[in-house]
Amino acid sequence: MSWSLRIRLSVMMFLQYAIWGAWAPVLYPYLTQGLHFTDVQASWIFAALWLACILSPWTGGQIADRWVPTQVFLGVLHLAGGAVMLGCAKQHEFASMMLLMALYALLYAPTLALTNSLAFHHLKGASEREFGWVRVWGTIGWIVAGLGLTLWRRLAVGGEFPVERMFDCLMLTGVVSLAMGGFCFLLPHTPPQQEGADPLAFRRAFELLKDRNFLAFMLIAFVVTTELQFYYLPTPEFLMSLGVQGANVSATMAVAQVAEIVAMALFLPLLLPKIGIRRCLAIGVIAWPLRYVVFAFGHALGVGPVIASLTLHGIGYTFFFVVSQIYVDKVAPPDIRASAQSLLALVTLGIGNFLGTQFTGLIMKHFRDPDSVNWTGVFLVPCALTVACAIAFLLFFKEPEKKLEASEEPA
The missing domain is CATH 1.20.1250.20 (MFS general substrate transporter like domains)
Structure with a gap:
């Protein structure tokens, strides 16, 4: 595997999981304390992603397998998801937040499987040896997103960060999603399979x-x-x-x-x-x-x-x-x-x-x-x-x- 390909696949994994790591570990206190949602309401917002993982990956896999190049489909999903997440950061009511988070989850969920299939497609016979080296950057991205958000909050306030301002995790998610969406168009071409009845x-x-x-x-x-x-x-x-x-x-x-x-x-x-x-x-x-x-x-x-x-x-x-x-x-x-x-x-x-x-x-x-x-x-x-x-x-x-x-x- 060339270094150019290794770097592009590693950056893809880094951004893919930095998006998730920017909001998942820290959103709950903002929902319950900043927006005063009930625990049940907050739990349903988190459950949106798991429900989307039930509903949307089939559509995502079908489109990538048959009709649209995987890197193009990933780019469109992340660009749309970034815009939706920036909209989430401005919501204060449960109904509107739930609606937008559900929409975002439907856009993000297919990308979890598609980034794997794209990586495996280009790793080919070397996948068993190389995939671990590529996938580890996803975990690094998750950690870096959390540490970056923590550092930002300490520099911005210098003390205890107000819970009402913790929507910044949604802003960070939106920005990283847009960056990922643009980067996807630099990924190697991954055409849909044409054969098969x-x-x-x-x-x-x-x-x-x-x-x-x-x-x-x-x-x-x-x-x-x-x-x-x-x-x-x-x-x-x-x-x-x-x-x-x-x-x-x-x-x-x-x-x-x-x-x-x-x-x-x-x-x-x-x-x-x-x-x-x-x-x-x-x-x-x-x-x-x-x-x-x-x-x-x-x-x-x-x-x-x-x-x-x-x-x-x-x-x-x-x-x-x-x-x-x-x-x-x-x-x-x-x-x-x-x-x-x-x-x-x-x-x-x-x-x-x-x-x-x-x-x-x-x-x-x-x-x-x-x-x-x-x-x-x-x-x-x-x-x-x-x-x-x-x-x-x-x-x-x-x-x-x-x-x-x-x-x-x-x-």
Whole structure:
């Protein structure tokens, strides 16, 4: 792979996830304290992205597979999304904010799968060796966006940043989206596939589920994703219950992202060619129950082991979700790769995350008393389910050997 191509794909990933990282970790307090939305209203605004991941990736994959060059479609989506997000920054009522965030989510959600399919298209045979080096820049972009916003707020005020002015995260998202939209037209040309009798590529992507190996993978990926929400939602409150100051929670959780960068940049490129997809996925599946068991007994173990266990999140994310994208690219026929990536996004980013958020909320409610939370009970639930996933994976998933067949005329 040439350095020109490597740089362009890396910048693409950097901007793609900087957009997400600019608003996702910090929008909630602005909604609840700055705009005085209820928790339920704020939760639905966040759920818009997961719902969009259920609805829109099919359309995105279909268009990119059949009609429009991927880089052009990405550019249009990000330019439109940037304009919508700048409009969100000016909203003060729930109805208008919800409407615009839903529209933005429908524009952004397809780009998550399309950036992967574009990268895989140009990495070709080197994808298993090179994808980790390219994808790691997405995590770096997420971190840089958050650190840049924090630095801006400190320089702008010099003290506690007023919650009413935290709409700046939406402004930053809009600006980075516009930059990404312009940059997409500098990406290498990625034409739609012309061959194939079936004009509905997403229907053929569904046919991949007829393969037992692929079906087992998708079912396990779905359950694992639902349990991932037990990291994103309760962890800040859990860390504070262990004595971590609220102002330091974000920096503490960044341990996981640093581990993710190391895993993607160093471990994955070295291990994937040597041990294969199955064993790499197994490392990812096993990492989560190990972390959840540390969380479950965190008050007995102390804050040190809990913080150290955050590295398992970065390892688990890299070796399961990033390798999952590589696996799907490897087994999907060339003319439905974008739609196959959209199927993965539907199952994980969409349905898995949305249902996982609801499930996590119910478990938190069950184990919460007026004055305390039974953290052992909370985290033993995802621990048990991810252990079951690990056992099922080792029993039913085999190392892929060749591309799967998707019939030309789906039933």
